[in-house]
Amino acid sequence: MTARDLAAGRRLARWVVALAATFVLTGPAPAQNPADRKPVDSCPAEGGCLVDGGSYRIILPQQAPTGQRSGAIMYFHGYQGSAEETIADQGLVGVAQRLGVALIAADGMGRTWSYPGSPGHNRDEFAYVGRVLDDVARRFPVDPRRIMASGFSQGGSMVWYLACRMPARFAGFAPIAGAFWEPLPSGCAGPRPNLIHVHGTSDTTVPLAGRSLRSGYRQGDVFKSLAILAPDGCTASWAADTKAPADPPELTCRQARGCAGPARLELCLHAGGHIASAAWVERAWKLIMPPEAPPASVGARLTFP
Numbered sequence: 646m647t648a649r650d651l652a653a654g655r656r657l658a659r660w661v662v663a664l665a666a667t668f669v670l671t672g673p674a675p676a677q678n679p680a681d682r683k684p685v686d687s688c689p690a691e692g693g694c695l696v697d698g699g700s701y702r703i704i705l706p707q708q709a710p711t712g713q714r715s716g717a718i719m720y721f722h723g724y725q726g727s728a729e730e731t732i733a734d735q736g737l738v739g740v741a742q743r744l745g746v747a748l749i750a751a752d753g754m755g756r757t758w759s760y761p762g763s764p765g766h767n768r769d770e771f772a773y774v775g776r777v778l779d780d781v782a783r784r785f786p787v788d789p790r791r792i793m794a795s796g797f798s799q800g801g802s803m804v805w806y807l808a809c810r811m812p813a814r815f816a817g818f819a820p821i822a823g824a825f826w827e828p829l830p831s832g833c834a835g836p837r838p839n840l841i842h843v844h845g846t847s848d849t850t851v852p853l854a855g856r857s858l859r860s861g862y863r864q865g866d867v868f869k870s871l872a873i874l875a876p877d878g879c880t881a882s883w884a885a886d887t888k889a890p891a892d893p894p895e896l897t898c899r900q901a902r903g904c905a906g907p908a909r910l911e912l913c914l915h916a917g918g919h920i921a922s923a924a925w926v927e928r929a930w931k932l933i934m935p936p937e938a939p940p941a942s943v944g945a946r947l948t949f950p
Contacts, residue, residue, distance in 0.1 A: 684705075685704065687704065688700075688702045698768050699776075702750040703747055703749050704738060714788035714791075715746050715747055715788065716744070717788075719774075719794045719795070720794075721797075721799075723800050723801075727756060731748070737926065744931075747787050751774065751800075754767040755767050758800065760806040761828075763802070763826060771806075793815060793817045793818065795926045795929065796820060800823065801820035801821045805818075806825070808833070808838050808840050810834060812835070813834075817841070817930075818840040818841075819841050819843075820842050821842075821926075822848055822850075824867045826864055827855070827865050833873060836906055841911040843915070843921075844867055844915075845915050846887055850919035851864055853867045854868075867912075868884035871883065874910070879905075890915050894915070896915050897914050898912070899913075909933060911932075
């Protein structure tokens, strides 16, 4: 073997060693931790999940137990909002993922909701919601017995009407900064549901006492709304006692006592304006869903993040 052959052999050996070292150092890409993956919408990108009369979007929990159905939060956006904006809200998505539940984003037709008294008259919202719930139960591993409705502003009002008209389709309701509109309902279907309402005492967009709009429509009074949901007078004294609420994002909460039935009815106030916090939705879920949730004492001031 010549010197030239020996040199070529040494170069080849060095190349093979270098290639092997590169493979050892880099290797195949490690499998991604499911917890590190970004939650994604499970509906088609174009149009969402279609039902008769509309559509919705849904983000499923990443850590759902195998073979089990998860609970869900069905969220109703405010005026001029959309389902796309709901699932882009990292606060809401984060809450749903921490709780291990799905986030269902309802989509108002024309970016509004057409409940009784609303300026919108686009569709039968109660039929639409029923179709969405049925479609979710058919397509996705979601337990229809463990769904809580929540929403903000006009979406909060939509949640109030669902609590009145469709109480049996949800395990509970968590409206924020929205109540019934006038003319107020004459009564609600039973049984009285779990409902935790959050409102700011400085809210001028949807005041606690409601307000008239230039179009002739009128937002309803929160305390009158409570009296319709629980007509036995168990919240009668609350309108006169709204002093010194906590500053946002903390809440001063009071749970009703003496109401007919075991369902939780609670009013939480803060000193802020027309705002919402995903933490309030998370708090409502934790109080409404566990059957062993400890009740708050009458008139107690409770501070929550």
